Every structure is written in structure tokens, then in C-alpha cells.
Amino acid sequence: MDINNIIHGNCIEKLNDIDDNSVDLIYFDPPFFTQRKHTLTNKDNSKTFAFDDKYNSIEEYLSMIERVIEQSKRILKNTGSVFLHCDKTASHHIRLVLDRVLGRDNFQSEIIWTYKRWSNAKKGLLNAHQVIFFYSKTQDFKFNTLYTDYSATTNLDQILQDRERNANGKSVYKRDEYGNTVLGKEKRGVPLSDVWEIPYLNPKARERTGYPTQKPVVLLTQLINIATDEGDLVLDPFCGSGTTCVAAKYLQRKYIGIDISGDAVELAKMRLEEMIISESNLLNKGVNEYYEKTEKELALLQNINAFPVQRNSGIDGFLKEHFGGAPVPIKIQKEDETLEDAIKKLEKSSHGKNYIMKILIQTKETNVSRLFRLETDVTILKSLELQTKELANKNNKLRAAKVLQ
Amino acid sequence: MDINNIIHGNCIEKLNDIDDNSVDLIYFDPPFFTQRKHTLTNKDNSKTFAFDDKYNSIEEYLSMIERVIEQSKRILKNTGSVFLHCDKTASHHIRLVLDRVLGRDNFQSEIIWTYKRWSNAKKGLLNAHQVIFFYSKTQDFKFNTLYTDYSATTNLDQILQDRERNANGKSVYKRDEYGNTVLGKEKRGVPLSDVWEIPYLNPKARERTGYPTQKPVVLLTQLINIATDEGDLVLDPFCGSGTTCVAAKYLQRKYIGIDISGDAVELAKMRLEEMIISESNLLNKGVNEYYEKTEKELALLQNINAFPVQRNSGIDGFLKEHFGGAPVPIKIQKEDETLEDAIKKLEKSSHGKNYIMKILIQTKETNVSRLFRLETDVTILKSLELQTKELANKNNKLRAAKVLQ
DNA sequence: ACCGTCCCTGAATCATTGG
DNA sequence: TCCAATGATTCAGGGACGG
Numbered sequence: 057m058d059i060n061n062i063i064h065g066n067c068i069e070k071l072n073d074i075d076d077n078s079v080d081l082i083y084f085d086p087p088f089f090t091q092r093k094h095t096l097t098n099k100d101n102s103k104t105f106a107f108d109d110k111y112n113s114i115e116e117y118l119s120m121i122e123r124v125i126e127q128s129k130r131i132l133k134n135t136g137s138v139f140l141h142c143d144k145t146a147s148h149h150i151r152l153v154l155d156r157v158l159g160r161d162n163f164q165s166e167i168i169w170t171y172k173r174w175s176n177a178k179k180g181l182l183n184a185h186q187v188i189f190f191y192s193k194t195q196d197f198k199f200n201t202l203y204t205d206y207s208a209t210t211n212l213d214q215i216l217q218d219r220e221r222n223a224n225g226k227s228v229y230k231r232d233e234y235g236n237t238v239l240g241k242e243k244r245g246v247p248l249s250d251v252w253e254i255p256y257l258n259p260k261a262r263e264r265t266g267y268p269t270q271k272p273v274v275l276l277t278q279l280i281n282i283a284t285d286e287g288d289l290v291l292d293p294f295c296g297s298g299t300t301c302v303a304a305k306y307l308q309r310k311y312i313g314i315d316i317s318g319d320a321v322e323l324a325k326m327r328l329e330e331m332i333i334s335e336s337n338l339l340n341k342g343v344n345e346y347y348e349k350t351e352k353e354l355a356l357l358q359n360i361n362a363f364p365v366q367r368n369s370g371i372d373g374f375l376k377e378h379f380g381g382a383p384v385p386i387k388i389q390k391e392d393e394t395l396e397d398a399i400k401k402l403e404k405s406s407h408g409k410n411y412i413m414k415i416l417i418q419t420k421e422t423n424v425s426r427l428f429r430l431e432t433d434v435t436i437l438k439s440l441e442l443q444t445k446e447l448a449n450k451n452n453k454l455r456a457a458k459v460l461q
Numbered sequence: 462m463d464i465n466n467i468i469h470g471n472c473i474e475k476l477n478d479i480d481d482n483s484v485d486l487i488y489f490d491p492p493f494f495t496q497r498k499h500t501l502t503n504k505d506n507s508k509t510f511a512f513d514d515k516y517n518s519i520e521e522y523l524s525m526i527e528r529v530i531e532q533s534k535r536i537l538k539n540t541g542s543v544f545l546h547c548d549k550t551a552s553h554h555i556r557l558v559l560d561r562v563l564g565r566d567n568f569q570s571e572i573i574w575t576y577k578r579w580s581n582a583k584k585g586l587l588n589a590h591q592v593i594f595f596y597s598k599t600q601d602f603k604f605n606t607l608y609t610d611y612s613a614t615t616n617l618d619q620i621l622q623d624r625e626r627n628a629n630g631k632s633v634y635k636r637d638e639y640g641n642t643v644l645g646k647e648k649r650g651v652p653l654s655d656v657w658e659i660p661y662l663n664p665k666a667r668e669r670t671g672y673p674t675q676k677p678v679v680l681l682t683q684l685i686n687i688a689t690d691e692g693d694l695v696l697d698p699f700c701g702s703g704t705t706c707v708a709a710k711y712l713q714r715k716y717i718g719i720d721i722s723g724d725a726v727e728l729a730k731m732r733l734e735e736m737i738i739s740e741s742n743l744l745n746k747g748v749n750e751y752y753e754k755t756e757k758e759l760a761l762l763q764n765i766n767a768f769p770v771q772r773n774s775g776i777d778g779f780l781k782e783h784f785g786g787a788p789v790p791i792k793i794q795k796e797d798e799t800l801e802d803a804i805k806k807l808e809k810s811s812h813g814k815n816y817i818m819k820i821l822i823q824t825k826e827t828n829v830s831r832l833f834r835l836e837t838d839v840t841i842l843k844s845l846e847l848q849t850k851e852l853a854n855k856n857n858k859l860r861a862a863k864v865l866q
Numbered sequence: 867a868c869c870g871t872c873c874c875t876g877a878a879t880c881a882t883t884g885g
Numbered sequence: 886t887c888c889a890a891t892g893a894t895t896c897a898g899g900g901a902c903g904g
Contacts, residue, residue, distance in 0.1 A: 088897050096896085109897080143897060144571040148553040148560075155553075165586045166549040168573050170656045172612050174877040176898050179604055181570045181595070181687075184654035186897075190586070199584055249589035251575045251656075258879045259895035269897050282586075334880070338614060346613035355760035360845045363650055366613040367889080374617065378647045379853050380860065383621050405618075408641050413856060415849065435852055440765045443842045444820065448784050451818060455785065614879050619892060624876090634892080651877070 059289070062301065062313040062328070064321040067293035068120070070314050071127040080198065080288035080309075082128045083279055083300050085141040085271065089117050098266025105267045105319055107296075118149055124293055125157045131291070135198045137164070137283045140189045141271075147187050158191045165190040169275060171256040188279070200282050203245030205342075252278065255338050263334035265323055267297035273333045276303035284309055298324025302331060353388050356417065356439065362386050370405025380412040388417045388439075395422040399434050418442060464694070467706065467718040467733070469726040472698035473525070475719050476532040485603070485693035485714075487533045488684055488705050490546040490676065494522050510724055512701075523554055529698055530562045536696070540603045542569070542688045545594045546676075552592050563596045570595040573656045574680060593684070605687050608650030621645060657683065675701070681708035689714055703729025758793050761822065761844065767791050775810025785817040793822045793844075800827040804839050823847060 057063075057073045087109035095106040111117040128138050138158065142150050155163065167188040175182050257264055257272050264270065276299055280290060286308045292300035295313030297320060304311035305328060315321050338346070346366050349357075353372060357364050362373035375384040387402040389395060398416055406414055419439045438446075462468075462478045492514035500511045516522040533543050543563065547555050560568065572593040580587055611617055623635040623645035635643040659680050681704055685695060691713045697705035700718030702725060709716035710733060720726050758777060762769050767778040780789040792807040794800060803821055811819055824844045843851075 090897055092897085094897070099894090144568075145897080147571075148556040151553040152557075163549075165588075166552075166590075167586065168575070168590055168656070170573065170575075172654075172878060174875080174895070174898090175652050176875055176896080176900095178899060179606075181572065181655040182652050183570075183897090184656045185571075185573055201584075246577075247580045247587045249577075249587040251573070251589045255879070257895095258881090260878095260880050260882090260893060262881075264895090336880080338879070343613055352763065355763045356845070358760045359757065359764060360849050363610050363617075363648075365611075365617045368618065369889085371618070374621070374648075375849065376647070376649065379856070382644050383648075409618075410641065410644055413853070415852070417845065437845055437848050437852070440761070440822065440842055440845065444765050444780065447820075447840055447842070448818070451784070612878060615877060616879080616891070617877095618890095620877055648876095 057312065059310050059312065060305070062295060062298060062315065062321050062324045064316075064318055065314065066316050067314040068123050068127070071124070071131065071293060074127075074131045074291070074312070076130055077133050078289065079128075079131045079291045079312075080133055080136050080284045081139070081280060081290045082132060082136070082293070083139045083141065083276065083290065084124065084128075084293050085269075085296070085300075086121060086124070086294050087117075088143045089114065089146040094268040096266055096268040099264070103266065103319070105297075105317075105323070107268065107317060107320075114146065114149060117146065118153055121150055122153050122157065125153060128293075129158055129193060132193045134194045135196055136193050137197050138189075138191045138193075139167075139279050139283075140191070141169075141186065142189070143186045144183075147189075151189055154189055154191055158193070162192045162194065162197075163189070164192055164197070165250045168251045170251060170253050173256055198283060198285070200285070202248040202278070202282055204248055205245055248278075248282065254278075255336055258334070261334040262332050265297045265327065267320065267323060270297050271299045272336075273299055273303050273306070274336060274339060276300050277307055280304055280307050280309060295324055296320050298327045302327055302333070306331065306333065356388060357386065360386070368405060370401040370403075375415075382410055382412045384413045384415060385409075385411055386415050386417065389419045391420075395420070395436070399432050399436075402434055403432065421446065462717065464715050464717065465710075467700060467703060467720065467726050467729045469721075469723055470719065471721050472719040473528050473532070476529070476536065476698060479532075479536045479696070479717070481535055482538050483694065484533075484536045484696045484717075485538055485541045485689045486544070486685060486695045487537060487541070487698070488544045488546065488681065488695065489529065489533075489698050490701070490705075491526060491529070491699050492522075493548045494519065494551040508724070510702075510722070510728070512722060512725075519551065519554060522551065523558055526555055527558050527562065530558060533698075534563055534598060537598045539599045540601055542595060542597045542602050544572075544684050544688075545596070546574075546591065547594070548591045549588075552594075556594055559594055559596055563598065567597045567599065567602075568594070569597055569602070570655045575656060575658050576661045578661065603688055603690070605690070607653040607683070607687055609653055611651055621648065653683075653687070659683075676704045678704060678708050678711070681705050682712055685709055685712050685714060700729055701725050703732050707732055761793060762791065765791065765822075773810060775806040775808075780820075787815055787817045789818045789820060790814075790816055791820050791822065794824045796825075800825070800841070804837050804841075807839055808837065826851065 057075075063070050087107065089111065090109045091111070093106060093108050093110065095104060097104045125138070125140075132138065138154075140150060140154065167190055168185050169188060170185040173182070173184060252275070254272055254275050257270055263273060280303055284290060287310065289310045289312070290300060290304040291312045291314075293314045295301060295315045298313055301311040301313040301324060313321075313324055315324065348366055349364055349372065354364055357373040360375065361377065362375045364373045365371050370387060371385045372388045373386045375386065378384070385402065385406055387398055389398040393401075395416075395418060398418075402414055402416055414434045416434050416436050417439050418436050419442055421442065462480075468475050492512065494516065495514045496516070498511060498513050498515060500509060502509045516525075530543070530545075537543065543559075545555060545559065556568075572595055573590050574593060575590040578587070578589060619634075621644055622642045624633060625635045626633070637643055657680065659677050661677060685708055689695060692715065694715045694717070695705065695709040696717045696719075698719045700706060700720045703718055706716040706718040706729060718726075718729055720729065759769060762778040765780065766782065767780045769778045770776050775792060776790045777793045778791045780791065783789065790807065790811055792803060792810075794803040798806075800821075800823055803823075807819055807821055819839045821839050821841050822844050823841050824847055826847065
């Protein structure tokens with residue numbers, strides 16, 4: 057069969073053309089049994105893509121899935137793996153099929169892909185994850201451990217220490233004859249876990265094709281990295297817009313994509329030529345880069361029932377309750393800001409918005425002129441810490457005066 | 462059946478004693494079908510707790526689960542919900558049982574509890590999540606939406622704006638006649654999603670060495686908060702060390718716990734009786750903070766550079782810096798306290814101590830007489846929240862006056 | 867009662883613009 | 886050339902409503 061190509065047709069038939077024991081990784085992302093038809097239009101409204109996810113019964117759906125899994129088992133190398141992407145709708149049924157066909161012992165992980173999404177009016181919890189079942193063909197599966205950074209709260213000193221078991225079998229830090237802790241071998245970071253927080257494909261991302269249910273390339277590169285090496289063969293029997301193949305090509309793996317829709321095949325082929333992959337700032341920098349509030353500032357905002365705003369030099373938060381029908385912006389004076397600067401920044405950020413009340417929390421003693429204060433409609437409240445400090449100063453003066461008497 | 466108690470026995474028998482349609486929330490956390498006996502020893506090695514998770518077959522295990530779910534359905538009110546906590550080992554089998562007994566339409570969410578943990582040497586991905594299936598008894602289930610903070614990357618300025626449809630039917634931001642954006646309605650934050658990142662260890666208790674099977678209290682308080690109101694009845698048929706009951710008691714819900722192990726029942730009873738003391742002896746000291754001080758009070762104390770004090774009705778904390786060589790006690794006025802009461806309590810707790818300065822943080826509007834204030838040497842500072850509230854009132858009056866003119 | 871269709875929602879984040 | 890600020894666009898959505 058053609059390597060590095062997208063094949064048009066029903067995967068159950070087309071998989072017959074693939075040799076036994078020839079594929080290293082199969083990722084598939086079948087319809088989720090939503091019992092809906094999914095339609096989406098590309099950016100310039102020139103093309104509408106659709107696929108049908110309606111079945112007469114769950115049995116009909118599962119029998120389709122089962123046939124694909126059976127074929128997958130046949131064509132997979134002994135070191136190969138299957139990744140089946142689904143959501144909560146039918147995941148339990150699907151996993152039973154996987155257990156039956158591939159064997160319960162070959163179940164490796166239930167990967168949770170989690171993302172933030174715009175909310176809706178649903179009663180209940182907002183859906184924010186999908187599931188990827190990871191099964192190997194045998195116990196001798198290929199696996200590359202990826203490492204992630206230690207979390208900010210980890211005590212690095214501590215994890216660098218070696219451990220041993222004490223008399224009770226508890227794991228304790230190893231100590232030398234002088235009672236000092238012993239440093240262990242070099243650490244490479246935290247092994248990748250089974251919960252993957254990867255941003256949902258953004259409405260504005262250039263990577264977006266207009267094909268419904270398109271997955272981010274980053275999700276696929278991670279899968280491909282853990283289960284294959286360069287030159288290995290990756291297969292996607294429901295390739296849709298071709299994300300899997302794009303990721304495989306990017307990572308210098310061979311690929312085969314199959315899809316029943318001619319539109320999808322055409323789109324996937326085009327994507328493979330263009331290879332547009334959006335850089336995710338969020339993933340590159342990590343979410344912590346975006347958090348710029350100190351614990352103290354967050355505590356202060358919580359205190360006055362405000363939610364925090366990140367990355368805005370003029371506004372640190374908004375009160376949860378409106379005033380006069382408008383939001384109330386809050387700014388907290390920074391350590392290196394004069395009161396005057398702080399007021400100016402808040403005013404600039406509020407310009408053109410019809411805020412009725414704006415609040416600045418003063419955190420430092422100041423000698424701003426009374427005149428200047430009157431020219432602004434920013435209300436200044438003194439932080440409790442400042443009030444405490446001023447109080448202490450005043451009391452000190454009183455005590456000093458007493459001593460003089 | 463006894464309300465607010467822990468019952469010793471097999472839950473399948475004991476559930477018979479509970480009336481039909483009487484329970485608001487059932488959380489259960491059965492053995493995960495690990496086919497192992499779990500043994501854990503507490504910190505000072507004085508006591509070993511064990512439970513058996515070995516079954517002859519998955520069918521035997523599932524039939525046990527099914528009987529509990531059937532009973533659950535019977536005793537649940539029509540507005541009630543079931544939360545079943547399990548892990549990937551048998552989750553798919555368990556969900557089939559849930560679908561069968563409670564009905565597929567009553568499936569609400571697959572909640573993912575994710576946490577960071579120590580790495581191990583296992584080939585493959587590090588497990589970092591467990592699953593909680595959320596089913597309601599009917600479509601008319603009780604649900605309180607909780608709100609979380611906006612993502613750090615969210616442009617809050619923008620989403621506060623109102624929107625409308627333009628000529629092409631596209632949704633665009635609304636502007637007034639001068640081209641300024643129009644502010645929309647009040648925002649409450651982002652509805653809680655189905656992925657919950659909650660550390661195994663309470664973040665305020667990093668020093669804690671651990672008690673692995675125990676669930677974090679925050680996990681349980683969150684479940685109880687979304688599905689019940691104060692005074693509602695919470696049941697845990699596999700209550701173990703009693704975390705569910707502790708959380709229920711903390712949130713002023715009624716509770717029933719059942720466990721087959723005498724040791725567990727004893728432990729749970731002790732935790733409930735002396736919630737704070739047992740917590741600190743058995744687990745850690747940091748959890749104290751969680752129980753006695755509300756988050757808001759902790760934030761406020763942090764705000765003025767004070768550390769919290771537990772179990773003293775007159776003093777909530779002390780400033781980290783002394784004044785005049787003496788500590789400075791802080792009290793925060795409680796929701797149900799008059800300013801006068803608060804002052805008296807603080808004075809009583811400070812009696813005989815040579816505090817030079819005592820600070821009361823006023824949190825509610827009051828009409829205490831000026832005279833009374835002068836008789837005390839307690840300094841009263843107004844919380845920022847109160848200042849904001851007073852400011853809003855004042856501005857409202859000004860606006861009202863303007864309208865009259 | 868059940869389906870399809872229409873209409874509403876709302877926060878996330880990358881691309882673009884601005885300095 | 887880089888960083889910061891701004892806003893466009895969405896919908897493995899969800900509910901209401903009418904035939």
C-alpha cells in the first residue's frame with residue numbers, strides 16, 4: 057500500500073490492503089456516537105465540511121468499531137500501539153471492545169486530554185476533557201518516556217536526595233554515616249502523566265481548517281513521540297482533516313491516512329503540502345508565565361470579592377458585583393509605582409469604557425498633593441496593611457510624646 | 462436510622478435500614494478491584510489499617526457494586542445524585558452497571574480528579590487521575606453551579622462587553638453612537654468544569670507525610686457543594702476514615718457513614734468528634750486552617766501580614782511584626798457578631814496580656830455609638846470589602862440626589 | 867412524544883495591530 | 886525587532902420551540 061499518502065475510502069475495506077505486522081502506531085478518532093450530523097464551514101465560507109455520526113443502535117456502532125480494532129491488531133507490529141480517541145458518550149462500551157479484542161493485559165493508559173473552553177448554558181459541569189485509550193499489541197511495546205518540568209512547588213533539593221527503605225519498609229531519605237542525606241542520580245524531570253492539558257484549537261488559529269472536530273497537532277505529536285521513533289509508520293483510519301498525518305510528517309515518521317469523505321482527503325493532502333502548525337504560546341511558555349499576581353494581590357482581590365485580571369498593567373481585577381450597571385475595575389498600587397502613576401494607568405485602561413466607579417487600592421504612604429486627587433474620579437482606598445502601618449506610626453509618635461513629658 | 466453517625470457493618474445489609482427517597486447525595490468510593498490487600502500504617506506506626514480488595518471474579522465484584530447502586534437508587538430523593546469514585550481498573554464495567562440501574566439519561570458527568578504525584582519506574586505514562594461518575598436519579602436533580610476564576614489568558618476587558626448580531630447575522634461587539642463599546646451584564650466567573658485538579662496533599666499542609674487512600678477534603682466539599690444545600694443528607698456506604706462525613710459536617714449537611722471495618726469506624730468517629738484535634742494528630746496541622754478559618758479570613762490575615770491563630774474566639778491572628786515590643790492581636794468581625802460583641806471578645810482574650818495595640822477588622826456596617834468606641838483601646842479598621850460597600854452606598858446617594866435635581 | 871431547526875451563549879487564545 | 890495590548894471568532898454546544 058501507498059506510504060505517505062491519504063487514501064479515499066471506507067477504512068474497514070481499505071485496511072485489508074495493509075500487510076500484517078507492518079504498522080507501529082494506529083491512532084483513531086472515530087465518530088463519538090453523538091447521534092448528530094456535524095457540519096462546519098471554513099474561514100472564507102468557500103467550503104462546508106460534514107460528517108455523519110448517526111447510528112441505528114449502539115450495537116451497530118460498536119460492531120463498526122470492533123471491525124476496525126480487529127484489523128488494527130492484525131496490521132500492528134508486535135511492538136506497536138493503538139490510541140483510540142473518544143469521549144464520555146460511548147467510552148465504556150468502546151473499552152470493553154478493546155479489552156476483548158486486544159486483551160485486558162495490553163491496556164496501558166486512559167489518557168485524559170483536557171482543555172479550557174468557552175462555556176455554555178448547560179445545567180451541570182462544563183465538559184472539558186476527552187479520553188484516549190492506549191493499548192499495546194504485546195507487553196513488548198515501544199515506549200519513549202517524555203519528561204516534563206518539575207512543578208513550581210516541588211522542593212528540588214528534596215527530590216535530588218536518594219531514598220531507601222527503612223526497617224518497617226517505609227521509603228525514607230538515605231543518609232550517610234554522619235546523618236547527612238545522600239544525593240541520588242541525576243533527575244530528568246517528571247515523567248509525562250496520563251493527563252494532558254493542551255489548548256483547544258483556537259477560533260483564530262491559522263492551523264484551523266474548518267473541518268469539524270479538528271484536533272490540535274500538538275496532541276498528536278505527543279502521542280507519536282511516546283510510541284514511535286523516526287521512520288516508523290503511523291496510521292489513522294479516520295483521518296479527517298489529516299492532523300495525524302501532519303504531525304507524523306513533521307516528526308519524520310511515515311504515515312497513511314484513510315477517510316471516507318472526498319472533501320476530507322482533498323483537505324488533508326493540501327495540509328500536508330502547506331504544513332501549517334500553530335505555535336501555542338500557552339504551551340511554550342507554560343501557564344505560569346501568564347500569572348503575574350503575587351499571592352498578596354490575589355488575597356486582596358479575593359477579599360473584596362473581585363476576580364483577578366492578568367496581563368493588564370492598568371487593571372488588576374473587577375468586582376464581581378456591578379455598580380450602577382457597570383463593572384468596577386480595581387487596581388492595586390505596585391511596590392515601584394507612585395500613587396500618581398497608578399491613578400494614570402487605571403485611567404488609561406478605563407478610557408472609553410463607561411465605568412461609573414474605579415477603585416485604586418493604595419499600598420504605600422505618599423505625599424501626593426490633595427489637588428491632584430480632586431482631578432480624578434478614581435476612588436482611593438487604603439489597604440489594611442497601609443492602615444496598620446500608619447496606625448503604628450501614629451502610636452509611636454504618641455508614645456514618644458508621652459516619654460518626653 | 463441514626464442521622465449524623467457512623468455505622469459499623471456491611472453496607473449492603475445496613476442500607477436496608479434507610480428509608481426510600483430520603484437521601485440527597487450518595488458518594489461512594491468502593492474498592493477499585495485492584496485484586497490486592499491494602500495495608501497502611503499511620504505516622505507513628507501505632508496503628509495499621511487494612512482493607513481487602515480481592516475478589517474471585519470481576520462478576521462477583523460487579524454484583525456487589527450493583528447491589529449497592531440498586532439500594533442507592535431506592536433511598537435517593539428524586540432530586541438526589543450519586544457520585545461513584547473509581548479508577549481505570551474497572552471504571553468501564555462500573556459505568557455499564559450505572560447505566561443499567563440508574564439509566565443512561567441520568568448520566569451527568571465523568572468527573573476527572575487529577576493530581577500531581579511522585580513518579581515511579583513503571584514503563585508507560587504516570588497515572589495521575591481518578592474518575593468520579595456523576596449520575597442523578599431523575600432529570601430534576603439539584604445542582605448548584607460553582608464559579609472559578611477566568612483563565613490567565615482571557616482578555617477580561619473584552620468579554621465584559623455586550624454583543625449583538627450585525628447585518629450578516631454575525632455576533633459582534635455592541636457599540637454606542639460614539640463608537641464606544643457597551644458593557645454587558647454581570648459576570649460570575651467560569652462555571653466549574655468536569656476536570657478537577659486537587660492536590661492529594663492540602664497545599665496549606667505541605668509538610669504532611671501522607672495517608673494515601675484518604676481523599677482530600679476539598680474533593681468532597683466540592684461534590685457536596687454542587688449537589689446539596691445546607692441541612693441535606695449525605696451518605697457514604699464505604700466511608701473509611703470518614704472524609705465524606707467530615708466534609709458534610711463542615712458544610713452543615715447531615716450525614717451517615719457506613720464501613721465494614723471496626724478500625725475505620727472508630728477512626729471516623731474520632732475525626733468527627735474532635736474534627737480539629739484528630740486531624741492534627743492523625744494527619745497534619747495545616748488542615749486546621751482549613752476547618753476553622755474561612756478562606757476569606759485567611760486571605761485577610763495574609764493581607765495585613767499576620768499569621769492565623771486557631772481555636773481562640775477572641776483573636777484570629779497576630780501581626781508578624783511586634784509593636785512596642787509586644788505582639789499585636791487581630792480579630793476579624795464575624796458574620797453573626799455585632800461590632801460591640803467583637804470588641805468585647807477581643808478585649809476578653811487580651812485581658813492581662815500587655816498588648817500595646819489591638820486591632821479589630823470591621824466587616825459589617827454598624828450603628829455602634831461613637832461614645833462606646835472611645836471607651837475601648839481597640840483600634841478599628843474597616844475591611845476593604847466594607848469600604849467598597851460604603852463607597853457604593855455613598856455614590857448611590859449622590860446619583861439619587863443628582864436625579865432629583 | 868419526538869424530532870429537526872433555529873437561535874442563543876460565552877470565554878479562550880492566537881493573530882494582528884500598535885508602540 | 887521585540888513586547889504589549891487588542892479583538893475576532895468560535896460551537897464532539899445546549900435549549901426552546903414548532904410541526
